[in-house]
Amino acid sequence: MGRQPSSRIFAGIFICVIGFIFLLGSLGRLNVGDLIAGYWPLILIAGGCWLLLANRVQDLGPGVILIALGGFFMLAKWNVFGVNAWKIFWPILIIAAGLWILLRPGTRGFTGAAPAVKEDDINMSVLFSGGNRRIESERFRGGKATALFGGLELDFTSTRLEGNQATVELTAIFGGVGIRVPRDWKIVSESHALFGAVEDKRIPAVPAEETPPTLFIRATALFGGIEVKD
Numbered sequence: 001m002g003r004q005p006s007s008r009i010f011a012g013i014f015i016c017v018i019g020f021i022f023l024l025g026s027l028g029r030l031n032v033g034d035l036i037a038g039y040w041p042l043i044l045i046a047g048g049c050w051l052l053l054a055n056r057v058q059d060l061g062p063g064v065i066l067i068a069l070g071g072f073f074m075l076a077k078w079n080v081f082g083v084n085a086w087k088i089f090w091p092i093l094i095i096a097a098g099l100w101i102l103l104r105p106g107t108r109g110f111t112g113a114a115p116a117v118k119e120d121d122i123n124m125s126v127l128f129s130g131g132n133r134r135i136e137s138e139r140f141r142g143g144k145a146t147a148l149f150g151g152l153e154l155d156f157t158s159t160r161l162e163g164n165q166a167t168v169e170l171t172a173i174f175g176g177v178g179i180r181v182p183r184d185w186k187i188v189s190e191s192h193a194l195f196g197a198v199e200d201k202r203i204p205a206v207p208a209e210e211t212p213p214t215l216f217i218r219a220t221a222l223f224g225g226i227e228v229k230d
Contacts (some may be wrong), residue, residue, distance in 0.1 A: 010053050014046055038077065044070030065096045065194070097173060097222050122168070126150035126175070135159045142166040147175035147224065154179040156215070157230075167216040172196065172224035181215060183230040189217040196221030202230040 025032035048066030072092060076085030122143030124131060127150060134155040139162040145152050148171075157180055170177045181187065183202065191198035198219045219226045 010050050014050070039074075041070040041073035041077065044073070046070075064099065068092075068096055068099075122154070124152060124154075126152055140166050142168050144169045144171075145177060146171040146173075147177050148173045150175045152177045156181045156185075161213045161215065164211065165214040165216065167218065169218045169220075170226050171220045172226050173220075173222045174224055176225045176227070178227045178229065179217075180229050182213070184212055186212045186214045187217060187228055188214060189219055189228075191217075191219040191221070191226070193219075193221040194223070196224045196226075198226045200228045202228060 021030065021032060021035065024030035044066050048063045048068075048070060050063075052063035052067075072089070073085070075081065081088065121137055121141050122133070122135060122145060124133060124144075125146040125148070127148050130151040130153075132153045132155075136158045138160045140156070140159045141162045145154060145168065152172075152175075154177070159182075168179075170179070181202070187200055187202070189198065189200065198221050217228070
């Protein structure tokens with residue numbers, strides 16, 4: 001048998017331990033309910049360890065955050081903080097979000113050449129609010145949009161791309177960003193998501209041109225969502 005990846009070994013051992021615990025419960029030697037109620041944060045810690053082993057040094061953020069959350073809830077169950085844990089949970093969660101942004105890997109670049117991000121055409125951000133914008137540029141070059149505890153809707157259906165391609169950076173943190181594009185556009189995305197999602201919900205269509213307009217999207221979703229639609 002060849003050498004097994006560390007993450008696979010860890011996952012196998014973890015599943016065996018879980019199975020052994022339930023076996024003891026079935027034999028009446030262990031109260032599984034009490035065990036889970038008292039030590040369920042260890043599941044988060046184990047999941048974080050597995051992510052660290054699976055990603056190695058490529059993406060530390062998710063694993064570190066899961067371990068931190070598991071440790072927090074474990075200490076709270078032991079009443080280490082001396083206060084209601086929920087009073088300090090949200091500040092710690094926001095700190096964890098910042099750590100994820102710091103520890104996440106830098107963008108590696110798209111396959112092939114993507115145009116540089118230009119903020120001249122669009123540079124939007126919302127905080128605890130919402131915003132809508134219809135982009136009607138005949139030579140759109142790209143830009144950035146950020147939603148922090150809020151929502152953004154961008155409409156590109158009347159937009160033409162300069163050089164038939166452009167790059168946008170979209171960030172949703174405890175919020176959402178939705179973009180609407182023409183059905184014949186090609187979307188090339190590079191995304192990072194933690195407790196969130198980046199989704200392309202367009203109906204597939206055959207491009208009308210041999211080289212369709214291409215929108216490159218760098219997307220980051222943290223406790224939020226980014227959605228592409230037509």
